[in-house]
Amino acid sequence: MGENLSTRVAYGKALVEFGDNENLFVFDADLKKCTMSLYFAEKYPERFFNIGIAEANMVDIAAGFATCGATALVHTFAIFATGRTYDQIRNSVCYPGLNVKIVGSHGGLTVGEDGATHQALEDIGMMRGIPGMTVIVPCDSNEARLATKAMIEKDGPCYFRTCRPAVECVTDQFADYSFEIGKGIELVDGTDVTIIACGIMVQEALKAQKLLEKEGIHARVIDMHTIKPIDREMIIKAAKETGAIVTVEEHNVIGGLGSAVAEVIVQTENVPMEFVGVQDKFGHSASPTVLLKHYGLCPENIAEKAKKAIDRK
Template structure:
């Protein structure tokens, strides 16, 4: 694995480096040092707007700019970017299909000491239920940069989920890596079980693969950076070829990646056992990020346990 950087920092740097298009505008709710939009603000002050702690207004303003041909990037913590302004996103952005990109930083339990009120564990679920909304959850800095590039080319609403803490970079050294919205990436081949992960759980899935290898179990690892549209072909191929699935996410197990994968499988001819690694329909707690990951079972060890359980449930 490579250097460590938070996906929010990678996003901020990519935004400043890649968004030289004069039609791109960035909006923030008084959190530019946290969301890392400060880099864009310093470079393009005429296209940056700090609307203050008025998230609903921010989305409305961004939507208004989009009606005039702009590509709007809206930024705040994930808990506010999806929950506090759900109505505005649904009715002012998604319903008219405007070119507004919602970027929620500080997602999941790894927000840490800020506690349950700031730990967005429902944001993927909220966004993927909105018609026309694309949902992207990059696993590292390099993939985040690729996601920003892709979002600029995609017309219409998108939700990008980023995290607070630094994560190891793994995708920059993957042979043949190519980021495409709606296409999962196989990071490691395997025929015994498939681990499908997003966000920082991709790194945990790769570690789990090594744990399983010591037990003579060969696990496939898929980086499912796009939750919507989900890569149904990738999921079905994995199910057919390995016979068991484990989904891994720093999110409620209801409505997120696991649910999206289950929806694909139940409609296909590839019904196989599926186990879920995620937060089990509870709120978060204040604590150190590493301790919280362990508390909620978001670890390589737990993924490996679930993989063995899924394998025992395989059809004979």
């Protein structure tokens, strides 16, 4: 059974578990106790480098290691991992297609009291817009562990987003669960509407499914852990079979999961679709629970959006 951990802690533990490779090197921007790369630093100090508060420099150093055959993983808060280093990621990592993994912790609103300056709500959109970049957003400790292994084994650039708070482990409750980059996972079958979620919104989507079930509405729930490449086949199948889609993400509704799914829908089935996420606003300083409810990232709002999508059929 998976533990109820934050995905950043689960990632840190998995990095140690799957990091026994002399060609794997880890870099951190003076935040190893937050990004949880400290686990790796303690076990493999000879392959860990604290670059200090010099994020752009860190990415270029990692790129240099990658040109010599290394698998290089860089770590900092998601807001810095994608924003402060965008130019280096685009031109030094993705343009030459180097084997560098960008691990952004503290993604989304659930950074909480750190406030808007540290709440990355644009990171997924920024990273999926770069050619050649893979984007992964695990939802719990079990998925984070398996995703870490898959990311390390996959050659090429990757953005891996983790969260700060501990969350319920849900994926290990499903017998058919298996992780593969680029393949979504149908957690619950349904015929009336499909809820597609990523990250810690998967848990909220499952709660919404239960609320809808009480009203006689059968919602399908899909864990879309890989935003790029998106699982087009699963999205199209869900659109055909349920006729309505709701996307749920701890991210701006512009550029993230919702946009990625909409790009598939508008080219194929073109069914009614609703978006649950931050409505093109910055965050605020408050507890994660308060923030998620304030911005509508909660089961009740997901259920309402599902009913709205059904009404639009």
